[in-house]
Amino acid sequence: MRNFSALIDGLVFMPARNGKIRLLADFFATTPDPDRGWALAALTESLVFHEAKPAAIRQLVATRVDPELFALSYDYVGDLAETVALIWPERPERANSLPPSMTEVVETLRAAKRGQVMGLVEGWLDTLDSSGRFALLKLITGSLRVGVSARLAKTALAEWGKVDLGDLEECWHGLTPPYADLFAWLEGKSDRPAAGKGAGFRPLMLSHPLEEEDMAGLDPADYAAEWKWDGIRVQLAARGGERRIYSRTGDDVSGAFPDIADHMTFDAVLDGELLVARDEGAIAPFNDLQQRLNRKTVTAAMLKEFPAWVRLYDILFDGEEDLRGLPFTERRARLERWHDAVRPRRMDLSPLVPFEGWEALKGLREGSRENSIEGLMLKRKDSVYVAGRPKGPWFKWKRGALTLDTVLMYAQRGHGKRSSYYSDFTFGVWRGEELVPVGKAYFGFTDAELVELDRWVRNRTTRRYGPVREVEPGLVLEVAFDSVHPSNRHKSGLAMRFPRVHRIRWDKPAAEADRLETLQAMVMG
Amino acid sequence: MKVCPEGLYVEPGGFYVDPLRPVERAVVTHGHSDHARPGHAHVLATAGTLAIMRQRLGEGAGATTQTLDYGDAIRIGDVTVRLVPAGHVLGSAQVVLEHAGTRVVVSGDYKRRFDRTCAPFEPVPCDVFITEATFGLPVFRHPPDLGEIDKLLHSLSIFPERSHVVGAYALGKCQRVISLLRAAGYDRPIYLHGALEPICKLYEGFGVPLGELRPATVAAKEELKGALVLAPPGAVADRWARRLTDPVVAMASGWMRVRQRARQRGVELPLVISDHADWDELVQTLDEVAAPEVWVTHGREEALVHHATQRGIRARALALVGFEEEGA
Numbered sequence: 001m002r003n004f005s006a007l008i009d010g011l012v013f014m015p016a017r018n019g020k021i022r023l024l025a026d027f028f029a030t031t032p033d034p035d036r037g038w039a040l041a042a043l044t045e046s047l048v049f050h051e052a053k054p055a056a057i058r059q060l061v062a063t064r065v066d067p068e069l070f071a072l073s074y075d076y077v078g079d080l081a082e083t084v085a086l087i088w089p090e091r092p093e094r095a096n097s098l099p100p101s102m103t104e105v106v107e108t109l110r111a112a113k114r115g116q117v118m119g120l121v122e123g124w125l126d127t128l129d130s131s132g133r134f135a136l137l138k139l140i141t142g143s144l145r146v147g148v149s150a151r152l153a154k155t156a157l158a159e160w161g162k163v164d165l166g167d168l169e170e171c172w173h174g175l176t177p178p179y180a181d182l183f184a185w186l187e188g189k190s191d192r193p194a195a196g197k198g199a200g201f202r203p204l205m206l207s208h209p210l211e212e213e214d215m216a217g218l219d220p221a222d223y224a225a226e227w228k229w230d231g232i233r234v235q236l237a238a239r240g241g242e243r244r245i246y247s248r249t250g251d252d253v254s255g256a257f258p259d260i261a262d263h264m265t266f267d268a269v270l271d272g273e274l275l276v277a278r279d280e281g282a283i284a285p286f287n288d289l290q291q292r293l294n295r296k297t298v299t300a301a302m303l304k305e306f307p308a309w310v311r312l313y314d315i316l317f318d319g320e321e322d323l324r325g326l327p328f329t330e331r332r333a334r335l336e337r338w339h340d341a342v343r344p345r346r347m348d349l350s351p352l353v354p355f356e357g358w359e360a361l362k363g364l365r366e367g368s369r370e371n372s373i374e375g376l377m378l379k380r381k382d383s384v385y386v387a388g389r390p391k392g393p394w395f396k397w398k399r400g401a402l403t404l405d406t407v408l409m410y411a412q413r414g415h416g417k418r419s420s421y422y423s424d425f426t427f428g429v430w431r432g433e434e435l436v437p438v439g440k441a442y443f444g445f446t447d448a449e450l451v452e453l454d455r456w457v458r459n460r461t462t463r464r465y466g467p468v469r470e471v472e473p474g475l476v477l478e479v480a481f482d483s484v485h486p487s488n489r490h491k492s493g494l495a496m497r498f499p500r501v502h503r504i505r506w507d508k509p510a511a512e513a514d515r516l517e518t519l520q521a522m523v524m525g
Numbered sequence: 526m527k528v529c530p531e532g533l534y535v536e537p538g539g540f541y542v543d544p545l546r547p548v549e550r551a552v553v554t555h556g557h558s559d560h561a562r563p564g565h566a567h568v569l570a571t572a573g574t575l576a577i578m579r580q581r582l583g584e585g586a587g588a589t590t591q592t593l594d595y596g597d598a599i600r601i602g603d604v605t606v607r608l609v610p611a612g613h614v615l616g617s618a619q620v621v622l623e624h625a626g627t628r629v630v631v632s633g634d635y636k637r638r639f640d641r642t643c644a645p646f647e648p649v650p651c652d653v654f655i656t657e658a659t660f661g662l663p664v665f666r667h668p669p670d671l672g673e674i675d676k677l678l679h680s681l682s683i684f685p686e687r688s689h690v691v692g693a694y695a696l697g698k699c700q701r702v703i704s705l706l707r708a709a710g711y712d713r714p715i716y717l718h719g720a721l722e723p724i725c726k727l728y729e730g731f732g733v734p735l736g737e738l739r740p741a742t743v744a745a746k747e748e749l750k751g752a753l754v755l756a757p758p759g760a761v762a763d764r765w766a767r768r769l770t771d772p773v774v775a776m777a778s779g780w781m782r783v784r785q786r787a788r789q790r791g792v793e794l795p796l797v798i799s800d801h802a803d804w805d806e807l808v809q810t811l812d813e814v815a816a817p818e819v820w821v822t823h824g825r826e827e828a829l830v831h832h833a834t835q836r837g838i839r840a841r842a843l844a845l846v847g848f849e850e851e852g853a
């Protein structure tokens with residue numbers, strides 16, 4: 001546990017993404033198999049065992065510590081796992097009771113029955129030091145919360161092993177803890193593990209925002225245009241009898257969309273936009289889609305009221321055949337042929353938008369006032385499908401109003417009937433590796449969304465200051481605003497006019513939120 | 526012995542221990558500014574403490590001063606006074622008072638673990654023990670110092686291009702951290718914020734070796750990459766630290782034990798190194814001095830009073846105000 005607990009300690013205090021990556025890389029380099037693999041599984045929440053409830057932990061500590069002293073300490077420290085980790089009486093070291101390894105802890109927990117967990121924990125607490133106890137308690141309560149997403153862990157692995165992140169993503173879903181084959185590959189001792197035969201996630205190809213000045217250098221004849229739909233990006237993977245729906249970061253969201261998964265009776269991997277559509281293809285506003293997001297399961301009533309739809313725009317695999325090496329126009333032709341042949345229910349094709357020159361396209365973009373359209377996508381006709389965000393082949397060209405993807409930083413209790421909710425949100429954008437607050441918003445979301453936001457804030461609080469909670473940087477708020485001005489009253493040097501939450505981007509990783517430079521560029525001359 | 530607005534008053538001797546306001550006669554336990562205040566007419570302390578007071582307070586160190594070596598006894602009024610090492614910082618002492626067959630010990634600030642920069646604490650059995658309780662909660666248990674120093678050295682190896690700035694109080698903590706680093710085999714120059722230099726010189730004058738120290742203020746930016754820099758806690762998050770390239774901010778303090786508290790201070794690398802007794806040491810000391818009565822001067826007194834009471838000791842909190850957490 002020693003390396004793992006040192007890692008957890010380091011991550012708790014490390015605000016910078018790059019710093020976290022370095023700590024992870026150092027950990028993977030200096031920790032043997034299978035300890036490092038189990039740690040990776042813990043960090044990416046890929047472990048399944050019976051978790052311990054806080055009440056059981058309080059009961060356990062009461063058998064060892066004077067209740068009055070515990071109460072005074074808990075009051076001072078504020079966090080249960082930390083209080084118990086710090087206050088647990090140290091035993092003099094005994095040669096026959098070495099602290100457990102990560103592997104011993106995880107393997108024992110995985111095999112344990114519910115009723116055995118607290119007994120195991122008690123024995124381990126007696127042999128670990130305070131950092132080890134903290135890591136163990138966080139692990140068994142299922143809340144490491146050290147600001148490491150699966151994406152960040154993979155990035156660290158790729159950097160450390162000097163392999164391409166896309167390559168790693170490609171095989172990720174075929175892997176199981178403790179990942180011996182992955183580490184062997186990253187250390188150059190074997191070839192890359194085979195991509196999962198089943199319905200594994202294939203990393204997505206992403207676009208860059210189109211700047212007006214970019215257009216001069218681009219030949220319109222090289223590009224195809226599509227509408228940019230106001231939904232969420234998904235990958236539908238149906239391979240060898242397995243069906244999976246993935247978010248853009250590779251999270252499996254199949255359980256939340258049985259109305260799509262039910263119709264994935266084909267063998268293909270497709271790229272498209274998840275929307276809500278009541279009648280065949282009549283797209284509902286994004287708000288309706290919000291009702292379906294961020295849940296693990298779904299009720300029959302929701303399925304009926306907010307039926308999901310997928311608008312397809314790319315095909316990655318047709319059966320066994322990997323189409324990603326083909327240029328866009330050929331993939332598009334294959335997609336159309338495939339769709340014609342298969343005719344899957346609750347799905348249609350995103351049409352190509354024909355245009356003559358950039359000026360005409362600009363007109364089309366401004367003219368599209370449909371709610372479900374955010375703007376346009378431009379895709380180079382010869383572009384092959386590659387992982388990540390290469391500059392040039394794909395552009396997104398959003399329409400109208402100023403919007404910014406920000407990260408939720410603080411939440412404050414509201415007033416009046418909202419006083420029991422965290423409803424006033426301070427959001428920030430990245431400056432270097434830090435978040436700087438750029439504004440506050442307290443409307444733009446529905447009551448149902450407020451309940452979700454409130455729950456998110458309570459679960460992700462890292463610190464409290466009176467009525468204000470600081471949260472971990474993990475939720476992207478797309479904020480709309482009328483304009484932005486220089487201001488010396490704000491730490492960021494900028495003030496937004498009339499900011500409101502445009503949408504809550506449950507699907508977007510915080511690291512991909514906008515940077516301060518983007519907001520600075522929006523200041524009106 | 527009674528508690529006045531000026532501080533702890535020893536009536537049969539007509540003097541105060543660590544008075545908070547200027548008085549006629551003061552006995553001072555150690556040089557931290559919340560214990561050694563300026564403007565007393567007569568000050569009695571160890572040579573180390575007096576040297577520190579002169580350096581920090583100049584004329585304010587006392588109109589007249591008198592040195593009392595550890596272990597020597599002196600009579601003031603009806604009271605016999607001895608100073609005994611407290612193990613807190615250079616020159617720090619407990620004040621042992623004897624009067625009419627009763628022995629009272631005022632601990633001042635103290636710690637129990639080995640520190641090569643000052644004389645070790647000696648427990649003195651007594652009738653009344655007046656103790657500090659800065660870390661008087663059972664969550665405060667300082668880990669072994671060298672383990673904390675290892676964390677610092679490990680971070681230097683992971684981030685070799687970043688300077689590591691360690692926040693440490695000027696008196697005591699700074700020299701202790703340097704001496705621990707030397708003990709761990711770190712022999713490169715250590716860079717100092719200007720405010721730390723005089724006390725380091727003073728320690729060296731008292732025979733505490735600190736190895737090669739350089740002023741951080743005049744060092745070239747390039748030279749500070751990957752270097753260890755010590756600065757007062759306040760300067761670490763301040764404009765002063767901007768001269769450093771992307772520094773790793775460390776802090777050496779007993780408060781770093783609690784993660785939330787460390788995070789609040791923006792610390793990336795908390796080092797739990799304290800010059801005060803932790804909970805176990807407070808409890809151990811109560812056992813060793815075996816006093817039937819305990820007074821708690823400052824700190825988190827509630828838990829320690831509760832603990833003592835449970836053990837059948839008469840205990841009360843004096844709730845002296847004016848003592849801060851310098852040197853914690």
Ligand SMILES: [Zn+2]
Pocket residue numbers: 555557560613634851852
């Ligand atoms: Zn002190």
Ligand SMILES: [Zn+2]
Pocket residue numbers: 557559560634657848849850851
């Ligand atoms: Zn003190």
